[in-house]
Amino acid sequence: MSSAREYAAELVDRFGRGWNRFFFIPVDPLPTAVLRIAVGAIALYWQVTYTADLDRFLGADGLFPQALVERLSGGGFSRWTLFALFPDATGIWIAHGLAFVVLLAFLLGLKARVTAPLALYVVLSYIHRAPMVTGLHEHLLTFLLAYLCIAPCGAALSIDAYLVRRRSAETAGEQNGRSVAANIALRLIQIHLVVVYGMMGLAKLGIGSETWWLGEAVWWMAARPETRLVDLTPWLHAHTMLVNAWSHGIVLFELSFAILIWNRMARPLLLALSVPMYFGLALISGQALFCLLLVTAGIAFLPAAKLRDWLKSIDGAPANTQQPA
Numbered sequence: 001m002s003s004a005r006e007y008a009a010e011l012v013d014r015f016g017r018g019w020n021r022f023f024f025i026p027v028d029p030l031p032t033a034v035l036r037i038a039v040g041a042i043a044l045y046w047q048v049t050y051t052a053d054l055d056r057f058l059g060a061d062g063l064f065p066q067a068l069v070e071r072l073s074g075g076g077f078s079r080w081t082l083f084a085l086f087p088d089a090t091g092i093w094i095a096h097g098l099a100f101v102v103l104l105a106f107l108l109g110l111k112a113r114v115t116a117p118l119a120l121y122v123v124l125s126y127i128h129r130a131p132m133v134t135g136l137h138e139h140l141l142t143f144l145l146a147y148l149c150i151a152p153c154g155a156a157l158s159i160d161a162y163l164v165r166r167r168s169a170e171t172a173g174e175q176n177g178r179s180v181a182a183n184i185a186l187r188l189i190q191i192h193l194v195v196v197y198g199m200m201g202l203a204k205l206g207i208g209s210e211t212w213w214l215g216e217a218v219w220w221m222a223a224r225p226e227t228r229l230v231d232l233t234p235w236l237h238a239h240t241m242l243v244n245a246w247s248h249g250i251v252l253f254e255l256s257f258a259i260l261i262w263n264r265m266a267r268p269l270l271l272a273l274s275v276p277m278y279f280g281l282a283l284i285s286g287q288a289l290f291c292l293l294l295v296t297a298g299i300a301f302l303p304a305a306k307l308r309d310w311l312k313s314i315d316g317a318p319a320n321t322q323q324p325a
Contacts, residue, residue: 023187024121026178028304032151032185033109033158036116038296040107041125045139047103048288050096050126057130058092064130073131081125099125107179109158116153121143137289143192151185157311175216177308189262189300196294201254212251215244218284229284246280253277261301271298 029216047067073079086095086212099122104114123142127134154160155177204212212216226240236243253273260266278291285291299307 019134023184024180025183026180027183027186027310028157028177029152029182030157030307031299031302031303032148032153032182033156035189035299036109036148036153036160037107037157038111038140038299039148039293040103040119042289042293042296043108043119043141043145044103046137047099047122047126054092054096055089059088059089061088061222064132066253069129069131073128080131082122082127083125095125101324109154109160110155112158112160113152116145116149116217120149135290136287137293140196140290140293140297144189144293146187147185151182152179153185155179155182163251177287186300190261193297193300194261197254198258198299201213201251202259203249204254212247215247216319217247219243219247221281224286228284229288230283232284236244243305250277250281261314265302271301272315274298
């Protein structure tokens with residue numbers, strides 16, 4: 001009986017130490033800064049794409065009037081948007097301009113602790129205002145922005161960090177710039193991304209996924225002229241074995257990523273393979289932003305030291321990471 005109690009006590013102790021080591025060890029916030037720039041640039045591009053159709057989508061006489069959207073979605077505080085403050089035709093453009101300023105400030109790392117949650121709110125405003133025109137990429141964009149709200153993502157490669165260095169070259173951040181909040185944010189992104197990969201892989205094996213089982217899914221994506229970015233059908237038609245291998249390879253990669261990304265030896269290979277994998281998938285599916293965000297989210301798995309070396313090689317990283325005040 002005593003041995004069972006000892007085992008239980010050791011199990012709880014080891015689990016607790018592992019949990020704390022996984023989530024609560026201070027880390028270099030540089031990866032969160034790189035993610036801020038990448039995600040901010042994608043969010044800014046995504047927001048700008050609304051410009052040409054802003055009146056047609058969100059205007060009072062547009063395709064998605066506010067009253068209709070509220071009736072369909074149920075409205076409520078959780079669906080409250082920036083556009084509710086500016087309901088008239090001119091106000092829509094004011095809100096659109098304010099959204100651009102917020103996302104640009106977030107991208108540049110200006111008052112990142114404030115602009116990060118504002119950027120999330122801005123993106124959700126468009127999603128809630130016109131949910132009919134959203135796609136797969138909004139799911140990735142919002143969770144990345146949400147977790148970056150936790151991190152000190154303005155601690156490097158930002159206007160905030162530049163201003164801190166100007167005020168005092170000797171200013172020391174939390175434990176020489178390392179941050180528990182950065183670790184929590186990166187771990188949450190990692191876990192969420194693994195779940196996304198796992199669910200994508202499992203969904204391709206479920207009921208109604210015969211094209212994936214048969215190895216034909218790549219062909220059917222490439223054969224849709226309304227969505228594809230490049231017409232590869234003549235080439236794919238002549239290489240049917242490649243179509244089968246590509247289709248099965250996507251499923252194998254997604255399931256492998258969900259499991260093997262935690263292995264330090266497999267991690268660099270999986271992250272490197274994700275680039276050509278989703279570049280090709282973007283070409284045939286047309287889901288360019290979705291594929292780009294999948295690759296971007298993988299930055300959360302990159303070691304900060306390696307990122308710093310890469311950035312220094314192109315003269316892009318500061319010698320010391322400073323926490324903004």
